[in-house]
Amino acid sequence: MDAAMDLNEIKALGFSLRQIDQTLLKSGKDSSIKRIWYQGxxxxxxxxxxxxxxQIVWFQFTLRGKVLLWDKDKLVLYTGTTGELDPDDVNYYPSSKLIKIDSKVDFAFVELVRSILxxxxxEPNFEKALALFES
Incomplete structure (x- = not known):
């Protein structure tokens, strides 16, 4: 991840996020949880x-092989890497990610995600996500 991402690139990334048609998402085990997907x-x-x-009960943000996760049961932010950029990943499916959690939180990535949001x-969903950074 390029730590020196400039403000114009951050803005371009943020404004490129578009909400995807909800009918493309499979329903989870708990039908009371609404799933929302944005793609850049x-x-x-x-x-x-x-x-x-x-209220957000689960959040995942991925960019360039990095991931930021939050879950209401843990109430902390986690960072990690995805297998999406690994050319040898034989388990590749376009709609799924193999995630490996970092042993230490990547605070530079956390701040980048905050800047993009x-x-x-x-916007209501982005405000809800930004509130996660305050907990």
């Missing part, structure tokens, strides 16, 4: 929410 212009750039009672502040 870059390959392997997307954001998923699980929302229940108007801030480009869309004022």
């Amino acid at each position: 212009d870059e390959s392997y750039f997307d954001m998923f929410f699980g929302i229940q009672n108007n 801030q480009t869309r502040s004022g």
Whole structure:
């Protein structure tokens, strides 16, 4: 991940995120959780929410082989890597990710994700995601 990403690139990434038709998502085990998917212009750039009672219960943000995760049961942010950029990944499926959690949180990536989300502040789902950084 390029640590020196400039403001224009951050803005371009944020504004490229578009909500995907919900009918493309499979229903999870708990039908009370609404799943929302945003996809950016870059390959392997997307954001998923699980929302229940108007609150995020699960969040995943992936960009360039990195991932940021949050889960209501753990209440902390996790970072990791995905197998999407590995050309030898024989388990590749376009709609799934193999995730390896980092042993230490990648705070530079956390701040990058926050910066990307801030480009869309004022939009309800992005505001909910930004609130996760305050917990």
